[in-house]
Amino acid sequence: xxxxxxxxxxxxxxxxxxxxxxxxxxxxxxxxxxxxxxxxxxxxxxxxxxxxxxxxxxxxxxxxxxxxxxxxxxxxxxxxxxxxxxxxxxxxxxxxxxxxxxxxxxxxxxxxxxxxxxxxxxxxxxxxxxxxxxxxxxxxxxxxxxxxxxxxxxxxxxxxxxxxxxxxxxxxxxxxxxxxxxxxxxxxxxxxxxxxxxxxxxxxxxxxxxxxxxxxxxxxxxxx
Numbered sequence: 001x002x003x004x005x006x007x008x009x010x011x012x013x014x015x016x017x018x019x020x021x022x023x024x025x026x027x028x029x030x031x032x033x034x035x036x037x038x039x040x041x042x043x044x045x046x047x048x049x050x051x052x053x054x055x056x057x058x059x060x061x062x063x064x065x066x067x068x069x070x071x072x073x074x075x076x077x078x079x080x081x082x083x084x085x086x087x088x089x090x091x092x093x094x095x096x097x098x099x100x101x102x103x104x105x106x107x108x109x110x111x112x113x114x115x116x117x118x119x120x121x122x123x124x125x126x127x128x129x130x131x132x133x134x135x136x137x138x139x140x141x142x143x144x145x146x147x148x149x150x151x152x153x154x155x156x157x158x159x160x161x162x163x164x165x166x167x168x169x170x171x172x173x174x175x176x177x178x179x180x181x182x183x184x185x186x187x188x189x190x191x192x193x194x195x196x197x198x199x200x201x202x203x204x205x206x207x208x209x210x211x212x213x214x215x216x217x218x219x220x221x222x223x224x
Contacts, residue, residue, distance in 0.1 A: 019055075027061070028054040033081060036112045040079045043108065050078050052148065052174060053215040057085040060146060060172065063220070064089035067170055069143035072096045073136075075129045075157050076149030080109025086146060087118040096122050099129035099149075129153070133160035140166045148174040151190040154197045162206065165223045171207070173197075177217025 012018060023029075029037075033054070041048045052060075060082055064072065070091045077083050077100040087096045100106050103126055113119045125132050129149060142165045147157050154173060161171055176182070176198055181191035198219070202209055207221040 023054055026055060026058045028058045032112060032116045033057065033084060035115075036079060036081055036084070036108070039108060040081075044079070044105070050148075052082050056174070056215050056218060057081060059214070059218075061085045061089040063170055063172070064144050067143050067168070069169075070094040071142050072144040072146075073133075073142055073161065074098045074145070075133070075147040075161075076100060077109050077124070078102075078105050078148070080106070080112040082146055082148065083109060083122060084112055084116050084118065086144065087113070087121045088116065090121060094121060097132075098122055098124045099132050100124070100126060101128065102126075130156050130160065133157065133164075136160075136164055138163060140164065140169075142166065143169045144172075145170070146172045146174070151175060151178065151197075152193040154193065155200065158197070158201065162223065167223055169223050171221045171223070173201075173219040173221075175216045176211060176219045177213065179216060182217075 037051065040051055064086050068091050070093060072086050072090060072094065074083050074086060074096060077098040083096060083098050090096065098106070106124055106126070110119070110124070113122050130153060142161065145161050145165065147154060149157070158171070165171060176194055178191050178194050181188065182195045182198060184191065186192065198211070201207065201219065201221060207223055209219060209221045212218045212220070
């Protein structure tokens with residue numbers, strides 16, 4: 001019997017040139033989003049790094065459409081890039097609940113919603129997201145959620161979102177690799193919390209999970 005060694009799967013090293021090629025061949029940005037990126041950089045400097053990457057936005061929009069989402073929740077809105085991607089892709093009559101703690105950041109988001117013509121689809125609540133989530137009806141009514149907020153809170157947000165998500169609904173989590181720091185045995189609060197969260201969700205038999213090495217790490221969970 002001949003032992004056959006399976007070849008290693010092909011993985012491309014994502015150089016800046018490869019990323020440019022990817023973006024040029026994806027449905028990623030338009031004038032609204034491009035202006036939002038530039039205004040965020042001008043107003044918030046290094047904090048603009050909290051904005052999702054364009055390729056993430058394209059995937060978020062596609063997944064929102066594929067789930068035919070009508071009821072969506074976003075935890076951590078910042079200046080609005082991801083909320084525009086979600087709200088545009090909702091089914092007719094769909095609604096997006098945005099949760100954030102900053103009126104300064106979300107004032108920019110509100111302008112983008114107006115420019116994109118989606119203000120009527122978006123509800124913004126300012127304050128601790130965990131409190132807002134706990135106030136939601138405990139029904140399996142959420143089709144789609146995206147979490148990109150304080151990393152220490154991910155597990156608590158998951159606890160509130162999953163029971164309220166319909167079977168087949170999606171839960172997305174950003175920054176799950178945290179610049180690779182999740183691989184290190186560190187006591188830093190964010191990487192430690194994300195390591196625990198990543199282990200937990202990967203072992204949860206209530207969901208099927210794919211973690212992607214996209215941007216700073218992107219987990220997609222589908223409720224069974």
